[in-house]
Amino acid sequence: MLTAIFRESGARAAGLSLLAGVICWILVPYVSWLTVWPTAWTLPTTQWIGGGVGWFLELMKPTGRGLAYLLEFPMDWTRLTLVNTPWPMTIGLVTALGWYIGGWRLSALGAVGLAFVLASGYWNESMSTLSLVAISVPLALVIGGAIGLLANEYPRFKGPVQSVLDVMQTIPTFAYLTPLLVLFGFGPVVGLIASAIYAAPPMARNVILGLERVDPEVREAAIMSGGTRTQQLFQVEIPTASQQIMVGVNQCLMAALSMVIIAAVIGGFNDIGWEVLLTMRKAQFGQALLAGLVIVVFAVVIDRMSGALAQQRQQHDKRVVWGLIVLGIVASLLTWGQLPNVSDYAFFDPSAEYVDRSLGAFTAANGAALDGIKNGAMFYMLLPLRIGLDDAVLTFTWGFDWTAGMTLGLFAVAFAVGLLLAWRGHVVGGILTVVAVGILHTGVSQLPWPFVMVGIGAVAWVSGGRRLSIICVAMLVMILLSDLWERSLLSLYLCGAAVFACAVLGALTGLLCAVSPLAWRIVQPICDMLQTIPLFVFLIPVLMFFQIGEFSAFLAIIAYAIVPMVRYTRHGLTTTPEDLIEAAVSSGATGPQIMREVRIPFAAPTILLGLNQTILYAFAMLVIAALIGTTGLGQSIYLALGKADVGLGLAAGAAMAMLAMIADRLVQGFADEQRKALGLNG
Template structure:
């Protein structure tokens, strides 16, 4: 039997794991990273960055004052403008972009905001978005143009954008808080930073896709390089750039609650945060619904700008605006006096209370079973999780031998069938399950991930994996990193299984996709924080609630990419399989699934990144690990801990991203794509 690279990697990992467990008592330094090998990275970052930021602090405070002027101005305009005019303006814009359907969406959406009783807070949120998004668009477009005009900088710019998108938002809030001080402006700056990368990527992508003939025509016209860029190439790339505008708007809106954590701004984000902390789930649900409505309206309208659609009659838009002005004079009702949905919030509280009291035992059973028989064994291993209180018996050392022996027999049978790598992976899975992710030997994890990197992308990727993991260990964050890996890994596995099955269902049933598609669209427009509200309603604070919130947010890419890969199989391949007499199941297994593998891996990649993004937000409801460290650092204004923990989280996400991308590229090459 020839040994593939994957088989060698798995075998080396297994040997290291067996060695570590066999000599656990004699070589304890192979199990737990020694404290003597930890450097005071937190202190170095705190002192060094604190000194550097101290130099820029006066400039930042001056910039904070300057930024507060447009923010206060926009907030005043939105706050003082009568609500009928604002609703009419949104309705008119919707008409121009998408006709009566888009107009109705704008009118109904902002009408809901009005009757929710959160009109003033919502206008402050819009002020934050209206000021932060132009900053993000300017920064993003400048970065994209810079990378396009200087190809040597492209790789460096991509690395910077990767870091900006993988570093958790809470991590860079700490230095921003130090620079700009407590208040709404720091939330404004954080939103602009978070929303800039999508614009930069789409600007670069759009410019690179400009047709060669258009560039040649611009050159032959005799224009300067600046004229070619701004008068020809950027307009030609406008469609892709508008996609960046759409994504930047959604990114900025998703930051409103996170900004409220440090902004202390009486906006809708602060209302969600405050009501969640007080366990007023009805009000939290109502305020969260306002953010979802904003997200849907902004997503649909900005998305319409990214497509070449006709603009509807401007006269109708002017008529709607005139109707709004007339209504403003006739309907002199203060929006603060409109609380039509308070009863709904109270009804939600009563319904949730009644449901949880009536079904408390069932809900507790779901949560406890998932924790005791799923999450807990994965975190601390069967040898510690199996107790008389939960499993009805005490785990004995002999049971570990039974697990390893059973796994060894199964691994041997799989290897004899010709798949040595899969067989060895079964034995590795047994080690992980018996030991627990949080207690895995660092040498085993280091060698295992490096071997996986070697299999995926060669020595270069393996070297990157080793460097990044050693950096986490030297910073003293290894145990917290393992806890983050455990929860994100469990969530990604659940999303991969459930999302993959749903994507498969959607690929073979049009009715299934008709049901799943709007649900996926809705989940992708909901800001991260809002996912915490429903899980808190029914399962309270805890690790299981965090697990559910991560799964709800991260499952959509797996569904979409699985379905897309399965339904885009080339027709000639399908015809050839049909002519050979393949059944539907054989067609799916032998033709569609292998061809869809790159797309499914891309969905897995996105799911992993989504899980890491949500992991930090979930720290608010009971998770441990790096996310909790980042959140605590924000509350303590500990720049060193915030930056180092955030960097560690970004390193883990970067490792996962590169590993999956490597396997996807190998699969594309095998398919000749």
């Protein structure tokens, strides 16, 4: 009987986790090292990494400093050029560029966007930021393009290159900064190099993808025309792949902008990211919001213009381009020497003050309600998840104290539900219910490590087989031995809670948008906007209402990470093949039946991919959210940055990357399995 039930791998994995959980549960009161890994047993990984990498960095330091010195010249020239160009000229050029790329729409976007920047009084700061982007992006394009071409020309390198790009994408942004800080010294040059490194992978990826997708017959036609390899590559393959490569340029620009702004945390140089950070620290939220909006304007203008390059576009009248440029020159000459200092424009300062005042009034009036929301979420959701019901339920929070009787009752109910589910054939569901209640009772941050390892190992086994299981457990062991376990669980808890919220809210929103085109018309621009905004800016609004703390971080993560879930859910649900729908309709299925029986099963792999993206986004934001108060790995990475502690920064960064990779592979594995089951490939 038992063997029959556990023949299914899912049930076996769930049963194994339950067993591990129960054993740990029994032993924990007697064996303390099951929850708290003794420091004496840890390896000084952090010091090793610090020592090893530190030694290497010291070795490279002269070169690094030399490079930094050299890079300062083009950087200063660009900044001086951008800052000193009269603004009518700059606006004229950007408007002309907008016209050239996308006609009057982009032209108007450029003009209005820059006019807003000018009026906000942040013109000089913006130009400083822009000068960093202007230098780092060409660097990133060259590096990324070269890597992409190399991988394409030598297929042997393609696998390794792609794994490295994967890893680079999961390493948190702040973790890059610490070693660069040591290598290049303080200053804007670090931000520049960090953004060049951070922005190169998307370019490389898209170059590889674009060249891979060149129609084999087009490739063969180039060969049969007698082209040399260079001729084939530059006259046929690269031009044919140009659209995909332009997608890479777009992503590269956005990544560079995002990183340049984040780099302000290591010390600004009168740039816009620094402005946001400064005003945020001073709790001048009106100004912070204004500066944040300037960043958003830049992001939108750059994104839409470079995005348009990746699409088929028609020719726009070149005369308008020249006209706009001439107009900019004439306006600059006419107003030469008469324009007031750009920093004196402050048309929105009254609005900023007004925002501050009304925010003050609002929080004063609704403080209780806001606190209510915050405490409600903390006490009833986040806290129990973090430290478990047995510790979180107190008179102070819930109005009563948790008792042993309640534990007994809770588990009795859990077992009853589990048995009922198992009785009705859902063995996996039944066991998982009990396990979930166990986790809720203990709290994620206090889970015994053997249970976590067995559980994740078992899930990995089901998702991707023995190899994946071994890799996952090995990564966890490394984290455990490096004395980063506790912090990892804290990160895991916050990330997990946010991802869970994203999954529920995002799936529901996606479902709504799939059913109602009207809803999608409203949600789509919001999603577009959320995806364009640099990470940093998300912190401003949550801080305005909920101050520093875990709840604010939680909200910021959700706001950023929910987008892929919504998009993929809707996409999956709306792209069911037409013939399947027709078959269902002709079988007499109603709308909800079609949704439940056809659309949702068919969309499952796509939705899982959305979940996967959401998890990666959440990890990315988790580190940024350390700025407004989280505990765990993100905090360690941020602290390491402040102390220029390379060992801690890299170790914590690596731990974070490992967690992200484990989550990524697990979900990918399930998505692949689903796709295979549906007979979809790719």
